[in-house]
Amino acid sequence: MQMLLSGNQAAAWAVKLARVQVVSAYPITPQTSLIETLAQMWAEGTFAGDFVVVESEYSAMSYLIGAASAGARSFTASASHGLAYMHELLHWAAGARLPLVMVNVNRAIGAPWCLEPDQGDSLSQRDTGWIQFYCSSVQEILDTVLVAFYVAETTRIPCMVIYDGFALSHIYEILDLPDQERVDEFLPPPPGEPALPAPEPVNLQPLVTSQVMTTLARSRHRAMKTVPRLLGELETSFQKVFARSFTFLESFGLAQAETVLIAAGAPAQTVQSALPDLNRKRGKVGLIRLKLFRPFPGAELYQLLENTAVEQIIVLDRNLSAGAGGIFAQEIRSALQQHGFQGKVLEFNLAGGLDLTPAMLERGLAYFEQVSPGEQKEPLWGGDLL
Amino acid sequence: MKKTILSQLELDEKLFSGHSACPGCAAVLTVRHIARTLGEDTVLVITASCWSVIAGAGPLRALDISVVHCPFPSGAAVASGLKKGLQRLGSPETRVVLLAGDGGTFDIGLQGLSGAAERNEDIIFICYDNEAYMNTGMQRSSATPYASYSTTTPAPLVNKNPKKDIVHIMAAHHVPYIATATIAYPSDLVAKIKKAMEIRGFRFFHIFSPCPPGWGSESHKSIELSRMAVETRLFPLMEVIGGREVVLNYLPEKYTPVEDYLRLQGRFSSLEPGHVMMIQENLERNWDYLQRASKRYRYEDEYWS
Amino acid sequence: MPAPDNVLGIDFVISRGLEPTLVNHTGFWRFLTPVREEKPAPCRQDCPLGNGIPHWMQKLQEEDWSGAWNVMERYNPFPALTGYACYGYCQENCNRSFYDEGLDIRELEKAIGLWKLEQGKAGKIQFRPFEGIQPGVQGAAKSVAVIGSGPTGLSAAYYLNRLGVNVQVFEKLPAAGGLLATGIPPERLPREILQQELGLLQQAGVSFVTGIEVAAGDNLKMLTDSFDAVLLTVGAQKRRFLGIPGERLPGVYNALDFLRNLYLDGERGLIQNKGRVLVIGGGNAALDAASALRRQGAADVWVVYRRGREALLAHESEIRAAEAAGVRFLFHTRPLSLYGESALEGVRVIKTRPSRREEELHDLTGSDYTLSCTAVVLAAGSESGLNDLFPQNLPPMQPGVEENLFQILELPAVCPERGSLCLAAGDAVTGPQNIALAIAGGRLAARHLLERFYGKGYGHDFFGKDEAQILKAPPVSYEQLAPHYYPHRGRSDVPREEAARCFSCGLCSHCGICWFFCPDVAVEKESGEYEILLDYCKGCGICAAECPAGVLEMKELKSDADAVER
Structure with a gap:
């Protein structure tokens, strides 16, 4: 069914279609309309799960840890400071291998107050052990939430679906809304037994030694590493059920490209739409859309670039690790270097949630044409191009 | 008394020997009997506290009921979510009981506690109050009494703030059931747990729990100190029903002077006579208030309804 | 290491504790060990029979009369007699009297005695031979x-x-x-x-x-x-005389003879005496005789004693009974001679200097005077x-x-x-x-x-273990008890309730407090007795501090074996 929905509404629909049993949330801009949509569905009785508004993001995530321990399919959504407030619990959920799914709507973290879609909030949670997806369209938000449940429940690793505040959360797009039967076919009830109630009394998540902790860490790492393979297998079944594709790494115009832009989230959509124009004006530009950030698909990324003429990669980061640079850029540089990529990885930084316009893109590419390899001392600041 | 104690003998033991609580720990003893009373269809949620260690490290477990650990401030919400999850997945009768120390209740856990109480979550929140952060070695909390030493309020300055009145904070949430208890009065404790088990909604227990190493008291005095806390009226045994009906369960026949109680504890060793007088006066005021409240609240109830 | 649990070939491990902590033998933390030792209760120590009072109190609490009698019989075969006639030394230092009111032990003893008489008459209990008698004997x-x-x-x-x-x-x-x-x-x-x-x-x-x-x-x-x-x-x-003149005069009686004749034959001659009767002596026989005289109707009865009231040898209850009966006392007075022509007319007495019982007696020179009377009852003691x-x-x-x-x-x-x-x-x-x-x-x-x-x-099978050692120890003091588990309550007429007031000083009453208050679950009820599990006992001492009977004590032992032996 074709529908006109905002990103937040699409996420809410996905939650409903996934037959989520427990939702616990706390409002924060720009996530608010997501939980409002769910609340409305809940009030109307179309959302059959429990919807609990708690007194903080901290408790929202805690609540889900409890619910998921009993095996309930659970969901929450947050943004920015709210996500930061959940921080220790994100670690806990991952350590307890609870298949939670949450949406984070990117928003800058203060000080000062800023509502723009900086990715720093979700990237601050990079090492909490959650799978991270960055979405670029309203349709993709809906699809990714469904996939996230599948992946989380299969790997028992919690999964964060991330998209840009306002640019996606509040933008309306026409999407294909699957009917319930198709979703049910794609997403069966979670496999395995819940931790509680246990058949025999159990002491769950007790104090352990470093030897146990290292075993647990390695296990989580190994499970994480299976995610790209799992997503690869999923492509077929997703295609079969929903008659559209789902990929975690998408490329455009790589065959001819000498310069490739790598972007995640809404900026990727901007680049994609500007690509024909850029190729006409600047020539030989391609795009790689990074959708999966954790686990980092380094090998898969390199495979895309292998046997191409790409010499220069420009990473669009709407985030900043002050003193180091864009976070995507660092990860991409390190992964490609590891695989033997010879070209340069350059940084185009939109920290603070700068909106990327085609004009800025063009100016940026012009700048990078002037930079001879190895001379970029610091990122190209998007703010300088305004 | 004897009957209550011996009737407990018929229930299955839910605590194993070999746990790592310090000798004379009142918290472990209290939970031992609470767990017996609760029975096996119970999940105990434990926030960071001495009990995080007592419940068993590594592959071990000290309790014969299921336990799930959770981060320090998260207890009330984890327990609430767990209850919801169990209800959704076909175990609606399984009781969810949260065990938190005074830190996880009075301090870092207060927000989550308030939230769960306000939502009237169907859980039993048990705060065992040993009046400081004991698992980390006796740092002050907002449950630490006035004039007590702690490693963060060393002598001669000692703790200058009075203990937070958690029962009244909880009473203001108008939850179905609040009770105070101590292991020194087993029939009272067991009866209150049983009563709470019959009530739906949020139930809060404030349990006084001496800690020999932290308090600098002799390990065999834990029960005596609990008893003295009640006999001095420093820790009145009471219930608050629906937030408005205050019931004083025990009126001591003879009031033990608070000095007798303080003298048994190293943490009050730098106490001056002025301190003792202030503690006694404060206690009298509180008792006076409670005695009036235990009648007046009922009256007001009629007035407002 | 946590057990792996692979779902769809994906690594999945969570941390779970499944094994009970029983593998930790926390007993090695301990430096003091609770030792259970029976100690004498003050009632037992004060009882000339060493009666195992707390032992039968426990039976009475459960209304196990036959059990109570079986215990009682080992110490005292005639509880009805003592229940009526004993002075009740056992009750004098009852620890319960420091708490609210001492136990009425004698009443309970009497109750057991009456039960025994009733059952015995009905042939419901046998007195011979004891079932445990050794074969062949x-x-x-x-x-x-x-x-x-x-x-x-x-x-x-x-x-x-x-x-x-x-x-x-x-x-x-x-x-x-x-x-x-x-x-x-x-x-x-x-x-x-x-x-x-x-x-x-x-x-x-x-x-x-x-x-x-x-x-x-x-x-x-x-x-x-x-x-x-x-x-x-x-x-x-065997009657003793004072060794003064006139002891054989008519009108001079012996207290024991008087009582025997009164109680056995109903001889009331002396009682009808209208004049003054002097009873000389300060023992039970003297006071008994004086009281009997008054109760039976004698008008003017005096006890003459050489020292003061506090030095009277008679039991306090006898003194009170005499006072209540209207007997009058003449203290610090000693007879010098009894005189009379053909029958007694009076007694020559002398005042003595007040002195304690163990001090030598001194007359007050020149204080002698004559007391007229119609009869004298001598109670100068008796011998084997x-x-x-x-x-x-x-x-x-x-x-x-x-x-x-x-x-x-x-x-x-x-x-x-x-x-x-x-x-x-x-x-x-x-x-x-x-x-x-x-x-x-x-x-x-x-x-x-x-x-x-x-x-x-x-006969040990019948009399039970030798308790001589137990009775040699000092009696359990009030401070050794933890009485707060008993509600404050005065005496009761109901035997079960009164027996339930017994603190069971020095004797395990199986109240289960040690078991209940053990934070380490190191007290176990094994074949009716509470045993300390030394593998786990950390030696906190709560059991000993809270034992209401004062039976448990923390001791420094060289090895666990020492504790087991006890």
Whole structure:
């Protein structure tokens, strides 16, 4: 069914279609309309799960840890400071291998107050052990939430679906809304037994030694590493059920490209739409859309670039690790270097949630044409191009 | 008394020997009997506290009921979510009981506690109050009494703030059931747990729990100190029903002077006579208030309804 | 290491504790060990019988009357007699009196005694032979002649008979009972109770011969020839005189004679005396006689005593009874002579300087004066009946057994030929004492005889473990108890309730407090007893601090084995 929905509404629909049993949330801009949509569905009785508004993001995530321990399919959504407030619990959920799914709507973290879609909030949670997806369209938000449940429940690793505040959360797009039967076919009830109630009394998540902790860490790492393979297998079944594709790494115009832009989230959509124009004006530009950030698909990324003429990669980061640079850029540089990529990885930084316009893109590419390899001392600041 | 104690003998033991609580720990003893009373269809949620260690490290477990650990401030919400999850997945009768120390209740856990109480979550929140952060070695909390030493309020300055009145904070949430208890009065404790088990909604227990190493008291005095806390009226045994009906369960026949109680504890060793007088006066005021409240609240109830 | 649990080939491990902490033997943390030791309760220490009061209190609490009697019987076969007539030394230092009100132990003892009489009459309890008697012994039945049917004689007869010995009791008076019949007012000991006890003894197989006085010489020899042993329980009723002029005048009576004639024959001559009667002496007999006189109607009765009230030898209850009966007292006064022409007319007395009982007495020179009276009752004490039995010279005696105050004597010279035994016990050995000690003497004599007959250890099955060691320890003090588990409550008329007030000082009452308050689950109920699991006990000491009976104590032990032995 074709529908006109905002990103937040699409996420809410996905939650409903996934037959989520427990939702616990706390409002924060720009996530608010997501939980409002769910609340409305809940009030109307179309959302059959429990919807609990708690007194903080901290408790929202805690609540889900409890619910998921009993095996309930659970969901929450947050943004920015709210996500930061959940921080220790994100670690806990991952350590307890609870298949939670949450949406984070990117928003800058203060000080000062800023509502723009900086990715720093979700990237601050990079090492909490959650799978991270960055979405670029309203349709993709809906699809990714469904996939996230599948992946989380299969790997028992919690999964964060991330998209840009306002640019996606509040933008309306026409999407294909699957009917319930198709979703049910794609997403069966979670496999395995819940931790509680246990058949025999159990002491769950007790104090352990470093030897146990290292075993647990390695296990989580190994499970994480299976995610790209799992997503690869999923492509077929997703295609079969929903008659559209789902990929975690998408490329455009790589065959001819000498310069490739790598972007995640809404900026990727901007680049994609500007690509024909850029190729006409600047020539030989391609795009790689990074959708999966954790686990980092380094090998898969390199495979895309292998046997191409790409010499220069420009990473669009709407985030900043002050003193180091864009976070995507660092990860991409390190992964490609590891695989033997010879070209340069350059940084185009939109920290603070700068909106990327085609004009800025063009100016940026012009700048990078002037930079001879190895001379970029610091990122190209998007703010300088305004 | 004897009957209550011996009737407990018929229930299955839910605590194993070999746990790592310090000798004379009142918290472990209290939970031992609470767990017996609760029975096996119970999940105990434990926030960071001495009990995080007592419940068993590594592959071990000290309790014969299921336990799930959770981060320090998260207890009330984890327990609430767990209850919801169990209800959704076909175990609606399984009781969810949260065990938190005074830190996880009075301090870092207060927000989550308030939230769960306000939502009237169907859980039993048990705060065992040993009046400081004991698992980390006796740092002050907002449950630490006035004039007590702690490693963060060393002598001669000692703790200058009075203990937070958690029962009244909880009473203001108008939850179905609040009770105070101590292991020194087993029939009272067991009866209150049983009563709470019959009530739906949020139930809060404030349990006084001496800690020999932290308090600098002799390990065999834990029960005596609990008893003295009640006999001095420093820790009145009471219930608050629906937030408005205050019931004083025990009126001591003879009031033990608070000095007798303080003298048994190293943490009050730098106490001056002025301190003792202030503690006694404060206690009298509180008792006076409670005695009036235990009648007046009922009256007001009629007035407002 | 946590157990791996692969779902769809994906690594999945979570941390789970499944194994009980029992593998941690926390007992090695301990430096003090709780040790359970029975200690004497003050009531037991004060009781001349060493009666295991807390033991039968526990049975009474459960309304287990037959259990209570079984315990009682080991210490005291006549609880009805003592329940009525004992002064109740056991109640004097009851720890409960520091808490609210001391226990009414004597009432409960009496209740058990009355239960025993009732059951015995109905034939519902048996007194012979004891089921635990060793096989092979019954065939060689022994026989004992008991001379004197006072409390000592009856007690010895009871136990000997109970353990398979044939017993014949000889009494010189027409009725059995000794001092119980002749010395104790019927108000204190109803005579039908005594009759019932005697009846049960006969029913159990003890035979009584009354009205026959045994005398030294052929008479006694006849008995030693025909019995395996002769037990002399002749009491201490040989009258003593003051050794002053006029003691043989008409109108001068002896207190014991007066009481015996009153209680046994209803002789009331003295009572009808309209004038003043002086009772001289300060012991129980003096006060008893004075009270009896007043109660029976004598108008003007005085007790004349050489020291003050605090030095009176009589039991406080007797003094109070006399005061209540309207007896008047003349203290610090000593008789010099009794005078009269043909009958008593008065007494010459002298004042004495106030002094304590252990101090020498001094007259106040020149303070003598004359007291007119119509009768004098002398209660100048009495001495062992053995002196009556052997008026010429006492045969050599040697101590039999000494256990606290209980003493018996062996008289080997009395019966050398046949190898039979002759023993003395009770007041005859100790001098005038009290009913409880007299019963204890009989019990001791019986045990001694049984061991002489059948070898050491015989009868232990019946009498239970040797408690001499226990009773030597200091009594449990109030401070050693944790009484707060008992609600404050005064005495109750209901035996079960009154018994439930017993703190069970020094004796495990199986209250389960040690088990309940053990933070380490290191107390286990094993075959009815609470045992400390030393593998896990961390030695916190809560069990000992909270033990209401003061039975547990923290001790530094060299090894766990030390604790196990105890």
